[in-house]
């Protein structure tokens with residue numbers, strides 16, 4: 292994918308990202324391009340230039356607002372991973388995307404290992420993490436709690452090293468979205484155009500259940516079937532989504 296670097300001094304950094312994620316080999320130049328400017332790395336859809344570029348921002352905007360005012364451990368996602376039981380689990384987010392859910396969990400104290408297979412998404416995420424690591428307010432704990440590995444979870448889950456046991460595996464595979472209106476949904480559609488539907492998502496449940504010492508949490512839209520058709524131990528519902536929780540052992 293083409294990357295336009297608007298800050299000459301940052302060319303070395305941009306080249307490093309391009310090499311690390313093999314961005315030149317990802318060929319979707321007719322639909323998208325990447326740009327690097329004073330706001331970081333962002334993705335632009337060529338035929339929707341009015342749409343805000345997609346980038347990962349953990350420091351300000353929506354992520355920061357949710358960190359400060361989002362409801363803390365009372366949030367559905369926090370309950371789903373067991374934070375309300377007093378535990379602070381190590382979570383492996385095997386479908387990291389733009390890292391929003393992972394950031395919510397990390398800001399509540401969890402250590403989160405992120406796996407993302409799409410090279411462009413992984414590059415956006417890596418850049419967002421870099422900026423967060425350098426931030427004076429959140430940088431110190433971000434560096435300790437969130438780290439990214441680029442690769443497919445089908446391959447990575449079975450070979451996760453046991454240096455820090457994985458308490459919870461979190462899965463949020465892409466599922467066809469129905470809504471077509473608001474701007475935030477537009478961003479979701481652009482993201483979906485890039486990534487496509489994760490048709491192979493069912494194959495993640497078994498390796499996730501083998502790895503997680505405590506539980507596997509699957510985020511689904513309310514109209515989606517269970518992953519692999521498997522009924523969860525319990526469910527936590529929100530307005531449009533639900534978290535299907537598969538319990539292996541009690542949280543402590």
Ligand SMILES: C[S@@+](CC[C@H](N)C(=O)[O-])C[C@H]1O[C@@H](n2cnc3c(N)ncnc32)[C@H](O)[C@@H]1O
Pocket residue numbers: 385386387388389390391392393406407408409412442443444445463464465466486489492495
């Ligand atoms: C719906 S998005 C996740 C959004 C994320 N929860 C967030 O809060 O930003 C799904 C992401 O999972 C990634 N993904 C799907 N299957 C994967 C797999 N087997 N291994 C690694 N990444 C995967 C996709 O590339 C996509 O970026």
